[in-house]
Amino acid sequence: MERSFKKEVEALKLGDGDTFHGEGILAVTKALLQSGVSYVGGYQGAPVSHLLDVLVDAEGIMAELGVHLETCSNEASAAAMLGASINYPLRGAVTWKSIVGTNVAADALSNLSSPGVIGGAMIILGEDYGEGASVIQERSYAYALKSSMWLLDPRPDLPTIVRMVEKGFELSEASHAPVMLDLRIRACHVTGEFAAKDNRKGEVSGLNRLAGPPRFNYERLAHPPVIYAQEKLKIEQRLPAARAFIREHKLNESIPGDLGDIGIIAMGGLTNSVLRGLERLGLADVFGASRVPVHVLNVAYPLVPEEVREFCATKRAVLVVEEGHPDYIEQAVNVELRRADIQTRIYGKGVLPQAGEYSSEVLLEGLAAFLQAARPNGVDADAIADKARAVIARKAATAQAMGVALPPRPPTFCTGCPERPVFSAIKLMQREIGPAHISADIGCHAFATFAPFSFGNSILGYGMSLASAAAVGPNMERRPIAIMGDGGFWHNGLITGVASNLFNKGDGVLVVMQNGYTSATGLQYMPSSKSSRTGAAPGMDIEQTLRSMGVKWMRKVRTYSVAKMAATLKDAMKSAEHGLKVIIADGECQLARQRRVRAEDAVKLERGERVTRTRYGVDDAICTGDHSCIRLSGCPSLTVKPSPDPLRTDPVASVIDSCVGCGLCGEVAHAAVLCPSFYRAEIVRNATWWDRTLFRVRQTVIGWLGGYNGAATA
Numbered sequence: 192m193e194r195s196f197k198k199e200v201e202a203l204k205l206g207d208g209d210t211f212h213g214e215g216i217l218a219v220t221k222a223l224l225q226s227g228v229s230y231v232g233g234y235q236g237a238p239v240s241h242l243l244d245v246l247v248d249a250e251g252i253m254a255e256l257g258v259h260l261e262t263c264s265n266e267a268s269a270a271a272m273l274g275a276s277i278n279y280p281l282r283g284a285v286t287w288k289s290i291v292g293t294n295v296a297a298d299a300l301s302n303l304s305s306p307g308v309i310g311g312a313m314i315i316l317g318e319d320y321g322e323g324a325s326v327i328q329e330r331s332y333a334y335a336l337k338s339s340m341w342l343l344d345p346r347p348d349l350p351t352i353v354r355m356v357e358k359g360f361e362l363s364e365a366s367h368a369p370v371m372l373d374l375r376i377r378a379c380h381v382t383g384e385f386a387a388k389d390n391r392k393g394e395v396s397g398l399n400r401l402a403g404p405p406r407f408n409y410e411r412l413a414h415p416p417v418i419y420a421q422e423k424l425k426i427e428q429r430l431p432a433a434r435a436f437i438r439e440h441k442l443n444e445s446i447p448g449d450l451g452d453i454g455i456i457a458m459g460g461l462t463n464s465v466l467r468g469l470e471r472l473g474l475a476d477v478f479g480a481s482r483v484p485v486h487v488l489n490v491a492y493p494l495v496p497e498e499v500r501e502f503c504a505t506k507r508a509v510l511v512v513e514e515g516h517p518d519y520i521e522q523a524v525n526v527e528l529r530r531a532d533i534q535t536r537i538y539g540k541g542v543l544p545q546a547g548e549y550s551s552e553v554l555l556e557g558l559a560a561f562l563q564a565a566r567p568n569g570v571d572a573d574a575i576a577d578k579a580r581a582v583i584a585r586k587a588a589t590a591q592a593m594g595v596a597l598p599p600r601p602p603t604f605c606t607g608c609p610e611r612p613v614f615s616a617i618k619l620m621q622r623e624i625g626p627a628h629i630s631a632d633i634g635c636h637a638f639a640t641f642a643p644f645s646f647g648n649s650i651l652g653y654g655m656s657l658a659s660a661a662a663v664g665p666n667m668e669r670r671p672i673a674i675m676g677d678g679g680f681w682h683n684g685l686i687t688g689v690a691s692n693l694f695n696k697g698d699g700v701l702v703v704m705q706n707g708y709t710s711a712t713g714l715q716y717m718p719s720s721k722s723s724r725t726g727a728a729p730g731m732d733i734e735q736t737l738r739s740m741g742v743k744w745m746r747k748v749r750t751y752s753v754a755k756m757a758a759t760l761k762d763a764m765k766s767a768e769h770g771l772k773v774i775i776a777d778g779e780c781q782l783a784r785q786r787r788v789r790a791e792d793a794v795k796l797e798r799g800e801r802v803t804r805t806r807y808g809v810d811d812a813i814c815t816g817d818h819s820c821i822r823l824s825g826c827p828s829l830t831v832k833p834s835p836d837p838l839r840t841d842p843v844a845s846v847i848d849s850c851v852g853c854g855l856c857g858e859v860a861h862a863a864v865l866c867p868s869f870y871r872a873e874i875v876r877n878a879t880w881w882d883r884t885l886f887r888v889r890q891t892v893i894g895w896l897g898g899y900n901g902a903a904t905a
Contacts, residue, residue, distance in 0.1 A: 205387040222356035229393035232261035236288025239317030257396030266292040270299035276310035289316035302413040307367040311360030321548030339425040349383035366433035444487040508565035511539035607853035609778025616756035632656035634676035654679035657688030678709035750778030805852030813868035816841030
């Protein structure tokens with residue numbers, strides 16, 4: 192819902208002879224349809240959250256091909272979908288954000304990879320890594336390594352991405368192993384074109400159903416004793432088959448170069464960044480031709496020993512560009528070369544950082560350091576290093592020329608967010624009863640960890656806030672507070688948090704932010720949304736679910752009612768009743784509401800109907816300038832401006848034009864007994880005769896009270 196792809200998905204209908212233009216995620220979707228998938232599913236999460244949105248918008252196209260779509264409740268349920276490919280010739284793909292999503296799905300993935308698959312099975316991962324990421328800094332490579340699933344890391348250009356999707360299914364079927372497709376942010380959003388093909392119906396699908404299951408075969412189960420034989424099959428049959436397929440179909444690329452005594456082995460997803468770094472050093476051009484030979488690992492795991500040996504055999508030194516820690520690929524390359532008694536010197540971690548994102552500046556420094564260490568023939572490595580330092584120095588000089596460092600801009604709640612008032616209420620509650628342990632969670636509400644709230648003593652995973660407080664409550668005088676979104680509640684919190692707390696007769700306070708959507712990933716629907724992707728209500732309710740689970744103490748409070756929320760929190764914290772206390776903080780996501788209301792208002796205005804818009808403001812003459820309202824709410828629309836009173840030096844509070852009329856500022860002022868300086872105004876369009884009459888009367892009365900007897904005008 193954050194972005195509609197209804198227009199873009201029309202490109203998914205292109206066929207042979209057409210040229211597809213678009214971005215990475217659309218290209219992946221098109222490649223899935225060209226591959227003849229029977230089913231797709233997944234769980235939203237950046238940077239591939241809109242892959243699921245695209246699939247939903249393309250549901251009509253997929254229905255024509257008999258493709259089944261599931262919007263799964265979490266990554267584990269998505270991974271379990273791939274079980275359809277274990278016994279049947281069904282091609283299927285699922286998607287989620289990694290590494291956190293892969294952590295959730297790990298159990299199902301292990302039980303999938305042990306028996307292996309008959310139909311091609313693909314997991315499309317959004318690898319959210321680096322300083323701009325929103326997850327813990329780990330890599331999916333470890334999962335591929337431990338479970339013997341093949342990891343594709345395509346070079347970020349559309350023809351390569353599409354080919355790797357199509358060949359990925361073939362690789363999966365040729366080796367009977369699941370395949371992971373690793374898409375970094377750049378790959379998800381890169382734009383380009385490729386030659387389209389006709390969409391294919393799956394061998395088996397909703398349009399061509401199976402008559403029944405195959406004859407029972409215990410060997411297709413992930414269960415003792417056959418799992419011991421399956422582990423040997425992974426190494427003795429599937430791995431050699433995968434390597435043979437990768438080599439035969441040339442899934443990895445080699446970019447030639449005239450500096451033949453050195454080379455670079457790069458993960459596919461980093462290739463464009465490596466070539467850009469070489470271009471800035473004068474060793475490549477903007478079209479991707481390089482003087483330094485580059486071996487591109489579009490398949491990051493498994494490595495093909497023959498390819499590695501052939502690339503390195505004639506080179507004195509090779510740089511392995513592998514982002515993140517541990518250095519799995521660098522170690523594997525070293526092992527393969529030593530086994531073959533090839534003495535090529537391998538560089539990697541050392542000239543490049545051990546951990547962290549390989550940004551353009553990091554790669555520039557690393558490439559220069561490698562060239563200085565390797566000293567290739569025909570290149571002045573010292574001059575190149577000087578050039579790299581000059582480029583970096585220019586950047587530093589530009590920043591210095593600005594005269595002031597750019598201020599940090601941490602993410603924050605949207606203007607009018609219904610979750611912000613809950614944290615204002617918590618601040619007010621803690622003023623009275625003292626600080627409490629607050630278990631934060633994944634989601635929009637995690638923005639409360641930033642100023643002005645600075646709430647959160649732990650974040651353990653999506654929906655795990657209540658579970659993470661399990662050992663805190665018994666060891667602390669004051670009850671802990673767990674914050675959980677409705678998305679997290681359905682994803683994991685109901686079982687790991689609520690069920691566990693009730694089973695163990697725990698005590699504590701759970702605040703469930705019920706805003707109606709999985710908001711942080713783009714406003715996707717979930718089980719308790721008022722409608723689903725089909726338009727009908729899913730029919731599940733958080734309050735009813737909790738009562739059926741056995742929760743006795745429960746309150747539902749409108750989020751914008753700060754005073755009532757603060758009072759409810761105090762009741763929950765002070766109650767003599769032992770057991771879980773749940774507060775459902777109810778308020779629709781403001782982004783979703785604004786989009787809905789704007790569309791509704793546009794229709795009304797077009798029909799000439801009356802439309803009102805609420806705005807809040809601050810009376811400059813009354814505001815004292817203590818800014819407690821700002822410190823308590825943190826609303827982006829609430830700022831300061833110079834006082835119009837020449838006798839006062841403190842700036843006064845001001846509400847700017849981005850105000851959406853949620854009323855939080857006034858609620859905070861009332862709940863905190865701050866000041867009466869806030870006022871509420873209604874902007875009326877297509878005013879009625881009654882609106883105009885009332886306006887004239889009010890203006891006249893205001894004029895009398897102000898000592899002005901002039902006529903008021905509408």
